[in-house]
Amino acid sequence: MVETHARYNRRTFLVGSGTVVGAAALVGAAPRRSSAREGSAALPADPFTLGVASGDPEPDGFVLWTRLAPSPLAEDGLGGMPNRYFQVEWEVGRDESFSRIEASGSETARPETGHSVHVEVGGLRPGRDYWYRFRTEGHVSPVGLTRTSPRLDSFGPDLAMAFVSCSQFEHGLFTAYRRLAEERPDIVLHLGDYQYEYTKNSYVIPGGNVRDHLGPETVDLATYRLRHAQYKSDPDLQAAHAVAPWLVVFDDHEVENNWADEIPEAGSDTPDPAAFLRRRAAAFQAYYENMPLRRTSVPNGIDMQLYRRIRWGKLANFHMLDTRQFRADQGCGDGYRTGCAAAVDPSRSITGDAQEAWLLDGFRGSDARWDVLGQQVFFAQRDADAGPLLRTSMDAWDGYVASRDRITRGWIDAGVRNAVVLTGDVHAHWASDLKLDYADPSSATVGSELVCSSITTGGDGADSDPSTQSYLKINPHLKFYNNQRGYVLTTIGRHEFKADFKTLPTVKTSTAAATTKATYVIEDEVPGLNQTYLRPFLQGRSSPAQSDPQSVIDAETLRP
Template identity: 70%
Template sequence: MHEAPHTPAAASHPAHAVGRRSLLAGSLALGAAGALAVSGAPSATAAVKPGRGLPGDPFTLGVASGDPDHDGFVLWTRLAVDPHAEDGLGGMPSRAYQVEWQVATDERFHRIVRRGTAQARPASAHSVHVELNGLPAGRDYWYRFRVGGHVSPAGRTRTAPHPFSLGGPLAMAFVSCSQYEHGLFTSYRRLAEDEPDLILHLGDYQYEYKKGDYTIPGGNVRDHEGPETVSLADYRHRYAQYKSDLDLQAAHSAAPWLVVFDDHEVENNWAGSVPEEGSDTPATADFLKRRAAAFQAYYENMPLRRSSLPQGPGMQLYRRIRWGRLANFHMLDTRQFRDDQACGDGYKNCAAADDPSRTITGGAQERWLLEGFRRSAARWDVLGQQVFFGQRDRDAGPLKVTSMDAWDGYTASRERITRGWTDAKVRNAVVLTGDVHAHWAGDLKLDYSDPSAPAVGSELVCSSITTGGDGADGDGTHPWFKNNPALKFYSNQRGYVLTRIDRDQMRADFKTVPTVRTPGAAATTKATYVIEDRVPGLKQTYLRPYTAPKGFARTDLDRQTVETETSQP
């Protein structure tokens, strides 16, 4: 079941095989329109005949699905015959096109169960959002689109289990931070080959910088096109560049996605109506225009429901997706409603971080989340969110030096949320996090100052897809562990986290690739952690052996991991 809050928001490419569920294009023979919901679509007579006047393949950006419910999901595509067009409109003629879509229960489309048409309009960069319902629960489906003689690659999606059913085990993966310039999207390809049932993207899907503004040691692997993204055309162009990547397309085609943004979908370290540079009035007015453009482009390029359609600089993104009685996914927005970062941002010893009036979620979202805990009957309550939740104190002495951009900069917010799930007696609370470009795992507590305080939940943090470049292998530890006994695992290589959730446990495999500079790298499991039902806290069951390179001392590893962590934009 998909649950959106009741409160309004504030202010030519082949289909690549990905395992046994190969993503087939095939031939398409679509008929009359079926039931669908398309955001703001005009009447069918407003669109031209399918495919008329198209100068090339319009499906260069692939296909996607998202926000699954027990009886449906969202299907997405965006037409672009030239994804590199600087105006962000993909080289499409300035008129609407009728797009046919088809859903089947088999990957060769022998058993078609739904079909229809949708409109791709210039005002929405020729994107298409089809909301389907009325389908049987807990089943796999395949979908594809056609415009004239052009047929899209096929994608696989699925419906969630019935709300009163636990269903079978859920293979869920989560990812974040894919900086196009810093490497190849190899981890997206490896993720697709793992064939998960559900994928969560926790933010920084794209980055705003112009070429050369954000470089890594050894030089960037490839370049951004165009200026820093500020206008709607800029953001549309940048999304088109990212989405033309075939590894990313493979991941979108493999399973339905749940998406939330972080900062780089707009601008580095923005907070509410405050831009990175500060909060003087002219800058704020300009920033809200920029935010509106970024939100519009984000919606156009993501498989989101109509309930997330932006209203100017506001967007309803936090929402709850129920996977039967097995899991609730509480997808949070920790950017749009937060107070500005305290003490000028960065790592600080900052008394204002403990101000009880400060919030990272805003009051309405906090109340919605706490009510969700109280009403939950799920085996697992999972928070899909952006920035580090547990405490990370980098100072070995008496001072507490923490990140003002994470929940450490909003400690009262963190305590209210944590106490909310403990007071509600949530059965198993797990926080999923992105942002920091490294794998982490740790226990969550009500009192981080007391080493003997019991764990009340667990946090799993995924590394970046590419941001920061290759990184380096290590022994699973970090120098900050000495100051933070709740932290259990660290890895500075790129990758993703693959989980298996069932009635008895949640298993997390931390997957890494050795390089993002050259294609074809294999993904391996660096470590595996298990969370047992009704037993808060993490148990390590596997850690891949590590041998430091010749001449590489432990102090070198300490220096490298700390410098990597503190230098991230």
């Protein structure tokens, strides 16, 4: 069951005379009479070049997605589509050959929403695999596999869940997505930085980028549509989408690096503040058009309802958070700071008041075995100073200490059975115990945090020698670190939550294999991490500078 909190209580921002309209007025409405509808131009080629996807499963259904684009890399972002409406048929079958059709129908793909299609399928059986496909004007899409969640009163079998983040197209091939697809997880969580906004050669890794972005930096609807299309054209990303339903949330690069609410990276004193709001509205619309989201997430100008709760029977609640749209601006700048008073100001929040209240209410109403927070930035305290001062990131929860304390105390006070925080953003694997009092290493552990590395961002990275990890000694609650690319594959059962940290040796080749670097287990009603496997460090494969987490901290600070 998907639960959201209706929030459109701020003003809706309509952008100039060329308004970027809230798509709520377009999606799901009857086709209106217009020249676009009355056109007769035929499709020039196969329109299913961007693949298919599904998301937000419920016990009786899920969302199905595709977007028509016979020329996906067209500079205008329109994918080579004629300016008219197209009827797109869809089918859901019990097997890949569609010998038994369980549901079918037709949706209208409209130019106003990039000829994207979002189908909210219902009436299916819980806890089942289903195959799906689309058809329009003689063209048939690839086949995707998805599934419904278990009955709300049932645990169902163990859940294979993978989570990922940070896929910078220029920094490597999406081989990790292919390896993830081969794992055949039941569900995938994408925690943000699905695409990056930079133009070619503005975010370059040592040794040079592996491939290039097309077009200028993304600032308007056409450029965001083109960038999403370039990413979605990648066959490895398509394979990962086609193998399981996804739960998606954005971070910063889907709009602009380190943005905060209505404030761009450059800060509140920019010459044209309205320009960022126009950019944000365009980015939100393009994001919705290209993701398997329900109509509750249709943007309304600069507003988009993205935080939501997906229940996986009695086994897990997935609280999918939005830590960008409602946060206070980063205190004392975006980087690592010591002695920043704003970081501990109780009036500042990374979630905003409404989302915080929604989350705390979800804790109080939970009867799940595992309450999982799918969110973007580092949750645990991460001190970069070996001395007596704290030096922490103002862009992470360390920059919003009171907000973190309220959330942590909220799950304790509610009696949440097992709290697990999932995180992306930092381009490396980490694992951490969560504390109420990070100043006292002996204080009680109250939860666990698992952090996935990037799919590509930062390039290959390097293997990590545990003996050089001084950063983990500064923070004894941090238990694991590795600076290679990859993903985390978890198995969630009644008695334990197991996490395999998967890494690839390189992102420069499509043949790289994924290996398990480490495995951690969280036992039911026993907060904290137990390491059950750690792959030996291969001497000579990495210099201390490459394997030291401090080098990653500095790289985060210096991102363009």
